Amino acid sequence: MSEQNQQAVARYRNNFLKEVEDRVEDGEWVKMCMQCGVCAGSCPFGPHWEHSPQKIFMMIRAGKREEVLASDSMWMCTSCYNCIVRCPRKLPITHIMHGLAHYAHRLGMAPKGQPTREIARLFWNNLAKTGRVNELKFSLAMYFKDGFVQGIKNLLAMQGIGMGLMKARRLNPMEILGGHKCKDKDGIHKMIAKAREIEERKQGYAS
Amino acid sequence: MTKKNYAFYPGCSSQKGASASNFATSIEVMCEKLGIQLNEIPDWNCCGASIGYGEGGLLPRLVINARNLALAEQNLPGQDLVSGCPACWLSTRETAEKLHEFGDLMAEANEALKEAGLNFKGTVRARHIVEVLVEDVGFAGMKQHVVKPLEGLKIAGYVGCQTNRPFGIAGESFENPMYLDKMIETVGAEPASGYDQKVTCCGGALAFSEPDKSQKQIRDIVESAYDHGAEMIVTPCQLCQANVEIYQSEINKKQGTKFAMPVVYYSQLMTVAYGGSLKQAGLDGHVIQPEKLKQIASRQK
Numbered sequence: 001m002s003e004q005n006q007q008a009v010a011r012y013r014n015n016f017l018k019e020v021e022d023r024v025e026d027g028e029w030v031k032m033c034m035q036c037g038v039c040a041g042s043c044p045f046g047p048h049w050e051h052s053p054q055k056i057f058m059m060i061r062a063g064k065r066e067e068v069l070a071s072d073s074m075w076m077c078t079s080c081y082n083c084i085v086r087c088p089r090k091l092p093i094t095h096i097m098h099g100l101a102h103y104a105h106r107l108g109m110a111p112k113g114q115p116t117r118e119i120a121r122l123f124w125n126n127l128a129k130t131g132r133v134n135e136l137k138f139s140l141a142m143y144f145k146d147g148f149v150q151g152i153k154n155l156l157a158m159q160g161i162g163m164g165l166m167k168a169r170r171l172n173p174m175e176i177l178g179g180h181k182c183k184d185k186d187g188i189h190k191m192i193a194k195a196r197e198i199e200e201r202k203q204g205y206a207s
Numbered sequence: 208m209t210k211k212n213y214a215f216y217p218g219c220s221s222q223k224g225a226s227a228s229n230f231a232t233s234i235e236v237m238c239e240k241l242g243i244q245l246n247e248i249p250d251w252n253c254c255g256a257s258i259g260y261g262e263g264g265l266l267p268r269l270v271i272n273a274r275n276l277a278l279a280e281q282n283l284p285g286q287d288l289v290s291g292c293p294a295c296w297l298s299t300r301e302t303a304e305k306l307h308e309f310g311d312l313m314a315e316a317n318e319a320l321k322e323a324g325l326n327f328k329g330t331v332r333a334r335h336i337v338e339v340l341v342e343d344v345g346f347a348g349m350k351q352h353v354v355k356p357l358e359g360l361k362i363a364g365y366v367g368c369q370t371n372r373p374f375g376i377a378g379e380s381f382e383n384p385m386y387l388d389k390m391i392e393t394v395g396a397e398p399a400s401g402y403d404q405k406v407t408c409c410g411g412a413l414a415f416s417e418p419d420k421s422q423k424q425i426r427d428i429v430e431s432a433y434d435h436g437a438e439m440i441v442t443p444c445q446l447c448q449a450n451v452e453i454y455q456s457e458i459n460k461k462q463g464t465k466f467a468m469p470v471v472y473y474s475q476l477m478t479v480a481y482g483g484s485l486k487q488a489g490l491d492g493h494v495i496q497p498e499k500l501k502q503i504a505s506r507q508k
Binding site for chain 1 (some may be wrong): 219220222223224226227228229241246250251252253255256257258260262263265266271274313315316319320321323325368369372373375407410411412413415416417420424449451454457484487491492494
């Protein structure tokens with residue numbers, strides 16, 4: 001168990017709802033859910049979630065900490081915002097799902113190797129490096145995330161699409177040499193580091 | 208004509224050689240004709256898109272967007288920030304609204320922005336180019352410049368998710384927004400009425416991580432366009448465009464379909480209708496060729 005996770009367990013004892021309200025983006029909305037199930041029925045990937053948002057909300061209230069944070073359900077969110085606009089209680093469901101996934105990731109409890117968790121990590125690291133996304137490096141990082149051999153297999157499988165995009169001048173092989181970036185990338189690094197520090201301080205990770 | 212100035216936030220996919228570089232090309236003639244002056248925000252950065260949540264968390268995401276807002280406020284005062292990418296628009300608008308509503312978040316964001324020598328006062332509004340077209344130019348204004356109506360073209364207006372939810376275009380419904388169909392009519396083409404996948408999700412970033420689940424969505428989107436007699440799909444979203452266009456070959460390979468449905472941007476339709484060339488409309492940037500539109504673009508009137 002990660003240190004941050006141990007510390008959270010000790011701090012919140014059996015009150016997982018309180019933990020979510022304090023530490024998860026828009027978590028204070030969870031108690032407003034009236035269990036109507038519109039979110040579950042509106043989700044494009046709904047059939048693939050082990051637990052729909054409606055169930056996740058009930059599980060949080062029931063204190064099922066381990067089951068919620070280790071679930072791969074939140075990682076099925078495509079950010080389509082259907083649930084947000086349809087929720088009769090106006091819960092920002094998409095944000096709560098993102099917040100739960102991030103919290104589980106931060107505590108080291110999110111499922112290992114979950115593909116969306118992996119690409120989310122690669123995407124952020126890619127953009128944080130230079131301030132802008134390098135699409136070529138991001139794609140390559142994704143294909144090679146499960147090792148070299150699998151990476152080559154992925155590349156071969158996707159070569160038709162890659163060549164098509166290159167021909168259309170929408171994928172530039174020269175991006176491998178660096179590509180687009182912000183001038184003030186150092187300022188961006190410092191700014192992001194500061195934002196993390198403030199968030200950790202505010203959420204009491206350090207105490 | 209006096210031009211209206213906007214602080215332009217192109218976004219990563221609209222850079223040279225990137226996946227929506229042809230979108231970036233295609234808005235030039237459109238903006239020129241409509242008197243829209245886009246002034247690029249100096250040294251803008253990535254918005255984090257939606258998938259940035261996993262590693263980024265709330266405050267770092269707000270802060271990277273606040274940097275763009277602060278740069279616009281400082282360098283292009285009084286101008287609305289405008290983006291053509293729904294993810295950029297959504298992230299920036301969400302940030303502007305959250306910082307406006309919560310004083311503590313604004314203070315924290317500024318504490319972090321200080322590290323990059325910036326400060327955000329909160330005076331900038333974040334808008335989508337489609338909002339500029341619909342609200343500032345208007346449908347009559349868009350129609351006025353049509354010299355080459357796209358007659359005989361039937362097009363499925365695929366709005367997708369993030370141009371439509373959670374903010375959307377004011378006055379439109381989330382379930383059946385009509386502005387894209389109206390834009391199709393404005394340029395003289397026929398919208399495929401009853402196109403039932405108008406606001407279906409293409410899988411977004413999960414097209415990478417969950418290809419089979421996403422390709423099922425894409426199959427529905429393309430199949431319905433065929434069912435409704437459309438010759439091409441038009442969308443306002445860069446990720447929808449890329450996903451729906453480039454994965455058709457994968458779906459064909461895996462499922463034995465014979466999809467070859469072109470997917471273009473509204474700005475490409477408008478540029479062609481305004482007399483722009485094939486190149487000016489970015490029509491040389493497709494994997495599935497929009498032949499009919501290319502023919503019209505190449506035709507002398």
